[in-house]
Amino acid sequence: MSASSRTPLLKRIAERVVGPDFAKVIWKRIEIIGDVAIIRKSFDVPTEVYKSIGEEILREIPYVKSVWLAASPVQGFERVREYIHLAGERKSETIYREHGCMFKVDFTKVYISPVLGFDHIRIARIARNGEKILNMFAGFGPYSIIVSKYAKPVYVVSIDLNEFAVHYARINIEINRVEAYNDIIHGDALTITSSLNEKFDRILLPYPDAFKDAFKVALDAVKIGGYLHPHLFVEAPNKREALHKAYETVSTYAQSLGAVVEPLGGHVIRGVAPRKYHVTVDVVVKSKTKNVL
Ligand SMILES: C[S@@+](CC[C@H](N)C(=O)[O-])C[C@H]1O[C@@H](n2cnc3c(N)ncnc32)[C@H](O)[C@@H]1O
Structure with a gap:
């Protein structure tokens, strides 16, 4: 070369x-x-x-x-x-392809980052058949649709506050023929989640800026033995330390809310500034007090 x-x-x-x-x-x-x-x-x-x-x-x-x-x-x-x-x-509207799925998006109106592509398929591979899944920050639908294709959930509920994200998620669910078990709600996941009156097997929280508020709400809405996938920012000298610190942060925060979670996996999605990383971790909820909220 x-x-x-x-x-x-x-x-x-x-x-x-x-x-x-x-x-x-x-x-x-x-x-x-x-x-x-x-x-x-x-x-x-x-x-x-x-x-x-x-x-x-x-x-x-x-x-x-x-x-x-x-x-x-x-x-x-x-x-x-x-x-x-x-x-x-x-x-600015185009067709984006990822992991065998097609997504219509206008990148000037909805969040899109191919960097998340690895995490979309990672979650789809971890999820099990027959789960009830909640995606609190669904965007144009990539996690929800890819997990629907790979893991055969009972259903996936997707929430997003951006009306354009909801518009494209609805279109994408049809394009990818997973409408039979996908529901999309336009609104604030921080308030809607508890009004669903449902306990989920798995909750995705792909919005690091809202980590604390979203985690609290998700902890309340997940089953004991269910899984949470929070995203968060952590400051650390390198990627390995960042992942370790993310586990610590999530476990300590869960504890402060009266819950015990056990880390299972996760990865660093990207560096966002010198010594600052966007990380996601997978945790299983071992126990929690009756009402987290
Ligand atoms: C980082 S993006 C999500 C990315 C998307 N899951 C993906 O894989 O491409 C965060 C999303 O959260 C939505 N959002 C922000 N605050 C929200 C809230 N309170 N409730 C629901 N959605 C919210 C934004 O509109 C945005 O689509």
Whole structure:
């Protein structure tokens, strides 16, 4: 492999199109969602610079029809970014494929991150046939749909506060033909969960910003012997320590709520800042006081 072919594609394109100075400071990753390419804006590089990079991406990656610049961090409870159209068709709705499932999404309206793909299938493989599953922060439906395909649950209840996420989750449940055992609720999982009056075998909590509030609610709604999959942020010097600290944090927090949980597994989803990680852990609920809430 030559030195140049080892250089990330985006950097090679930037060196060619806008010169080495800009190439040095741009983000190196191109995120592909269906037939759309997304690149992230570096704070100190003007938007105009990215326009010609966008045109070049269209030429270099033939199946890409549209290129967008992610111009802000994820924000709001919906966890979406601000986007600027750079090149190609001006469309933000696309078909994203993951683990044999198809998802229609508009990435400007709903949270989407291919980095979660590994966790989607990991959960689907852990889940057992015949479970009642709750997904408190379902987004456009990837956990719920992939687990439905792989694990044959009795049913999956998905909740999301973002109306667009609910809109796409409904479409995706039909596209993937799992509507017979999937229910979607638009609203606040922190209040809706307890009003369901149901005890679940497994609850997914894929929203690290809401870890504490969501965990408390989920602990109340899970069966003894059931499983919780909280996501949380932890500060640690490295990934191994981060996972260890996440186990500790979840166990200690459960204890403070009168419950005993046993860690089973988990993994670091990504680094979000120096010494800060987004982690998910799997725990089984061994005991809890009657009312956690
Ligand atoms: C990190 S995203 C979920 C990602 C999704 N599960 C996936 O795998 O792509 C967090 C989601 O939680 C939703 N959300 C935020 N606060 C909420 C709440 N209180 N109740 C229900 N959903 C909420 C957001 O709209 C967003 O879709």
